[in-house]
Amino acid sequence: MDGGTAVARVLTVGERSFKKEIEKLLLSDGETFHGEGILAITKALLQSGISYVGGYPGAPMSHLIDVLADASEEILKPMGIHYEQSASEAGAAALLSASIGYPIRGAVTWKSVVGTNVASDALSNLASSGVVGGSLIILGDDYGEGSSIMQERTYTFAMKSAIPLLDPRYNLGRMVELAQQSFDLSEACSMPIFYNMRIRACHLTGDFTAKDNKIGKFNANNPVPDQIYDVDKIVLPPATYRHEKAKFEERLPAAQQFARDHRINELFQGKGGSFGIITQGGTYTVLLRALRRLGAADAYGNTDIPILCLNLVYPLIPDEIQDFMAEKDHILVVEEGNPNYIESQIAEIAQRCQMECAIHGKDVLPMAGEYVTDVVREGVAKFLTLVSDEGENSTAGIAEAAIKNEYSVAQSHIRGPMPARPPSFCTGCPERPIMAAMKLLMKERGKFHVSMDIGCNLFGSLPPFNVGNTVLGYGLSLASSGAVGPSLGQSNVAIMGDGGFWHNGFTSGVINARWNEYDSVLVILDNGYAAATGQHKLPSTGATPIGKASLVTIESALRGVGVEWIKYVDSYSLEESKRVIGEALDAREYGLRVVISNNECMLARQRKERPAKAKALKAGQTVVQEKFGVDEEVCTGDHSCMRLNGCPSLTLKESSDPFKETPIAHVDQGCFACGHCGEVAHAAQLCPSFYKAEAIRNPRPMRKFFSAINRGLLSAMGA
Numbered sequence: 236m237d238g239g240t241a242v243a244r245v246l247t248v249g250e251r252s253f254k255k256e257i258e259k260l261l262l263s264d265g266e267t268f269h270g271e272g273i274l275a276i277t278k279a280l281l282q283s284g285i286s287y288v289g290g291y292p293g294a295p296m297s298h299l300i301d302v303l304a305d306a307s308e309e310i311l312k313p314m315g316i317h318y319e320q321s322a323s324e325a326g327a328a329a330l331l332s333a334s335i336g337y338p339i340r341g342a343v344t345w346k347s348v349v350g351t352n353v354a355s356d357a358l359s360n361l362a363s364s365g366v367v368g369g370s371l372i373i374l375g376d377d378y379g380e381g382s383s384i385m386q387e388r389t390y391t392f393a394m395k396s397a398i399p400l401l402d403p404r405y406n407l408g409r410m411v412e413l414a415q416q417s418f419d420l421s422e423a424c425s426m427p428i429f430y431n432m433r434i435r436a437c438h439l440t441g442d443f444t445a446k447d448n449k450i451g452k453f454n455a456n457n458p459v460p461d462q463i464y465d466v467d468k469i470v471l472p473p474a475t476y477r478h479e480k481a482k483f484e485e486r487l488p489a490a491q492q493f494a495r496d497h498r499i500n501e502l503f504q505g506k507g508g509s510f511g512i513i514t515q516g517g518t519y520t521v522l523l524r525a526l527r528r529l530g531a532a533d534a535y536g537n538t539d540i541p542i543l544c545l546n547l548v549y550p551l552i553p554d555e556i557q558d559f560m561a562e563k564d565h566i567l568v569v570e571e572g573n574p575n576y577i578e579s580q581i582a583e584i585a586q587r588c589q590m591e592c593a594i595h596g597k598d599v600l601p602m603a604g605e606y607v608t609d610v611v612r613e614g615v616a617k618f619l620t621l622v623s624d625e626g627e628n629s630t631a632g633i634a635e636a637a638i639k640n641e642y643s644v645a646q647s648h649i650r651g652p653m654p655a656r657p658p659s660f661c662t663g664c665p666e667r668p669i670m671a672a673m674k675l676l677m678k679e680r681g682k683f684h685v686s687m688d689i690g691c692n693l694f695g696s697l698p699p700f701n702v703g704n705t706v707l708g709y710g711l712s713l714a715s716s717g718a719v720g721p722s723l724g725q726s727n728v729a730i731m732g733d734g735g736f737w738h739n740g741f742t743s744g745v746i747n748a749r750w751n752e753y754d755s756v757l758v759i760l761d762n763g764y765a766a767a768t769g770q771h772k773l774p775s776t777g778a779t780p781i782g783k784a785s786l787v788t789i790e791s792a793l794r795g796v797g798v799e800w801i802k803y804v805d806s807y808s809l810e811e812s813k814r815v816i817g818e819a820l821d822a823r824e825y826g827l828r829v830v831i832s833n834n835e836c837m838l839a840r841q842r843k844e845r846p847a848k849a850k851a852l853k854a855g856q857t858v859v860q861e862k863f864g865v866d867e868e869v870c871t872g873d874h875s876c877m878r879l880n881g882c883p884s885l886t887l888k889e890s891s892d893p894f895k896e897t898p899i900a901h902v903d904q905g906c907f908a909c910g911h912c913g914e915v916a917h918a919a920q921l922c923p924s925f926y927k928a929e930a931i932r933n934p935r936p937m938r939k940f941f942s943a944i945n946r947g948l949l950s951a952m953g954a
Contacts, residue, residue, distance in 0.1 A: 299344055514568075733762065
């Protein structure tokens with residue numbers, strides 16, 4: 236069944252030039268690199284002789300993928316480096332198979348634990364067989380930052396698969412040095428390496444002395460001369476039993492020895508004393524700032540307290556830790572997140588070595604949550620008060636009391652809490668009207684279960700829509716609805732974006748639903764991109780990541796597996812969306828029914844339209860800018876428009892009418908004139924207060940003439 240119109244479109248992302256970043260990637264030996272951490276790591280890859288690089292976009296690693304895509308012709312192809320934006324993290328991890336049997340260096344990247352979850356099958360096999368060529372997995376960790384779905388730790392995967400994990404100290408030069416050493420470490424221990432790039436590390440700015448980019452011995456321009464076959468690398472019994480022994484008897488000890496020899500971990504002596512602190516590299520600068528606030532460190536990084544900074548957090552090196560704990564009575568372990576793997580291992584080392592050294596950590600620091608400066612400062616103050624003979628009268632105790640007094644005074648001058656900023660759809664987002672249509676549909680026919688997906692669409696679970704019941708993973712909304720329908724005795728709806736569809740939704744969702752005869756409605760929000768990560772291209776966007784024309788339609792994929800009921804909607808048409816989704820819910824005889832909304836991401840659209848309008852204005856051409864507004868005299872302050880909209884540009888303002896007690900609706904200058912606010916208000920209450928106005932710049936003479944006539948007529952009518 237068809238509905239609407241399927242248009243084979245080719246979308247082009249608005250011009251985003253990475254010319255300056257590419258210039259930095261071309262810096263040669265001795266030149267000074269100045270820039271962000273993520274770009275510095277990209278430069279480190281090129282300096283390390285990689286032959287392939289890939290990944291799946293996601294904050295904070297998207298920039299690495301974006302810049303390398305733009306650098307394809309100028310840098311990657313001349314160096315023989317294969318590049319790809321993989322279809323998923325599993326696909327990216329599978330790239331590393333090139334290094335299993337061949338002396339080829341490569342790197343892959345993705346977002347934090349959410350990506351590692353997807354990639355874990357490939358990583359488990361990779362860790363079993365081991366590698367010959369240096370293999371680096373750069374993880375954009377954002378634990379506690381509020382932008383990641385999962386608050387879990389990469390450390391779990393490192394321990395599970397025996398993959399060494401680096402968590403570098405925040406210093407651009409040190410980060411680059413450790414990234415380059417990671418390839419040597421990988422080859423020394425025959426294992427891939429996790430390199431944890433926390434979100435703050437990605438965005439810090441600094442300098443380091445660049446080196447020449449290094450071409451890999453074997454690459455796309457100079458292929459490996461002979462194929463290599465090694466049956467012992469195949470992950471099948473009995474080889475897997477030998478792999479397990481090799482992991483723990485050969486590979487991890489080799490990693491520990493390399494770390495010792497190259498001083499991967501760093502000791503900051505301080506002024507000595509009976510206590511010290513062991514911290515992850517990624518929390519070192521936070522710890523240093525906390526110590527400075529407590530008067531135990533200065534602005535130059537000099538600390539009074541001895542600190543062991545673990546840049547290699549897995550595996551730990553027992554003799555290094557034992558040496559640090561020698562002649563100390565108390566050790567504080569600053570380990571972000573839970574379970575407290577590092578603290579537990581350090582306590583075990585102390586016990587095995589029969590050291591009379593008390594290990595502190597989660598007894599003075601929070602069990603969970605991000606370790607920002609204030610959190611660490613409070614924990615360190617508790618520790619120093621605990622271990623000091625002077626107790627609360629110690630320097631740290633006095634400093635902490637003074638800081639809390641400062642906060643108390645500051646709080647007394649603050650009138651109230653900062654306004655909440657809950658996550659929301661962008662102004663003009665084409666996905667917002669679909670959520671409003673769903674909410675209105677539920678009012679008409681009763682509630683039905685809605686399975687949500689990872690991506691922008693997930694905001695529909697939040698006020699003012701509240702239409703989502705569950706979310707289980709990227710591309711898994713349809714699969715997660717399988718047992719819901721039969722259990723509730725009704726059709727249910729699954730929502731996913733085009734990014735989720737191509738990532739996992741087609742195989743785990745659509746094919747599974749067809750095979751198991753789901754009575755479900757799938758709403759695909761096709762905005763043309765993996766929008767939440769920064770408008771990254773998809774198979775259905777119309778071009779490859781490096782800009783070559785390529786178009787695979789969502790509809791052709793659906794029809795290829797036998798989906799018959801497919802209809803298109805213009806999401807900005809509220810009534811159409813509501814009607815078609817309602818029809819889909821009623822057409823139960825078709826099994827899986829699919830509704831596709833295909834309106835372009837507003838951010839991508841504006842990125843193209845704004846420069847085009849600016850160019851037209853500069854050329855003296857007429858430019859019409861539409862805006863929506865609210866008639867203050869007509870608006871009653873009912874706010875039904877907001878209860879079904881949630882647009883950031885639709886706000887409140889005090890009415891100039893003294894008889895109106897409640898604030899009235901107001902459209903601010905951020906409006907993109909999508910028209911949803913007026914349509915949803917009309918659908919809810921037949922509200923007549925919204926209007927559309929046109930601001931015309933560089934009008935033509937004829938338009939000026941008719942405008943003058945209109946003004947004259949209105950004046951004559953007394954308007």
